[in-house]
Amino acid sequence: MVARILDGALVASKLNAETAARCADLTARGVRPGLAAVLVGDNPASRTYVTSKAKTCVRLGLHSEVLDLPAETTTAELLAVVATLNARTDIHGILVQMPLPGQIDTQAVIQAIAPEKDVDGFHPVNVGRLALKQEGFVPCTPAGILALLDEYDLPLRGRRAVVLGRSTIVGLPLSLLLLHRDATVTICHSRTTDLATVARSADILIAAIGRKAFVTEEFICPGAVVIDVGINRVTSRTEVQAYFGDDAARLAELEKKGYTLIGDVHPRHAAELASYVTPVPGGIGPLTIAMLMRNTVLAAERACRR
Numbered sequence: 375m376v377a378r379i380l381d382g383a384l385v386a387s388k389l390n391a392e393t394a395a396r397c398a399d400l401t402a403r404g405v406r407p408g409l410a411a412v413l414v415g416d417n418p419a420s421r422t423y424v425t426s427k428a429k430t431c432v433r434l435g436l437h438s439e440v441l442d443l444p445a446e447t448t449t450a451e452l453l454a455v456v457a458t459l460n461a462r463t464d465i466h467g468i469l470v471q472m473p474l475p476g477q478i479d480t481q482a483v484i485q486a487i488a489p490e491k492d493v494d495g496f497h498p499v500n501v502g503r504l505a506l507k508q509e510g511f512v513p514c515t516p517a518g519i520l521a522l523l524d525e526y527d528l529p530l531r532g533r534r535a536v537v538l539g540r541s542t543i544v545g546l547p548l549s550l551l552l553l554h555r556d557a558t559v560t561i562c563h564s565r566t567t568d569l570a571t572v573a574r575s576a577d578i579l580i581a582a583i584g585r586k587a588f589v590t591e592e593f594i595c596p597g598a599v600v601i602d603v604g605i606n607r608v609t610s611r612t613e614v615q616a617y618f619g620d621d622a623a624r625l626a627e628l629e630k631k632g633y634t635l636i637g638d639v640h641p642r643h644a645a646e647l648a649s650y651v652t653p654v655p656g657g658i659g660p661l662t663i664a665m666l667m668r669n670t671v672l673a674a675e676r677a678c679r680r
Contacts, residue, residue: 415445518661604638
């Protein structure tokens, strides 16, 4: 069996085209959707993510602002910035890039964002609305995964889904979304007994644990759909060959950048056993940003109705 690729970049492009059209409609009516991203400190990965999101905003017609705050920012100072953004009518979505420096109370910041501007879907109000199947904002990565499965007409009703990871950003909200679509859901974590056996029972296996190529052949039921949320770096030629074989493109990327990206799933094992698999990169990452854009436009549309 050779797994088919679930092309997240292609699906994200379709979603972005729809978002751009909705954004243009709002702008024509005098409301340009606006997203403010707050970056505290200068974590290189966080800056890369924020820059990518800002560029996508501009490309789709949204207004984008990036607020750079020093690493020494206090909780009170960040809360004051959030309060200002909450009050602005030209800002419809607020994104505070995580992780925050250790001195900041992350939960206090999340809870300070107005739920109607919480386009990340992290506020307790939106988490509760998701649990109860009420209107709110769904976290972007889980929403992107559902959009990907739908685009490829992969059924969820009656299927056994196993989610590796219970984070409030991916694992927990994704489990709720799958449950709402009538999948039978098992959430696994570091305390799960006989993890590989549980994972191997899945029709749909989602890995979101942040461990490089952790999901190997003993985790994957032949014919399963495998969704890889992880993003990790491989920095040695030996590792690249172990995970990708003699993949010339991967070896060239290693030579050029000093690393290549890999997910939480062993790519060769998944390719040999799964029916469908997401690539890393080009799988879930583009969908996460696409859903952030969609949530921001949705926030602007809802603001118009209030």
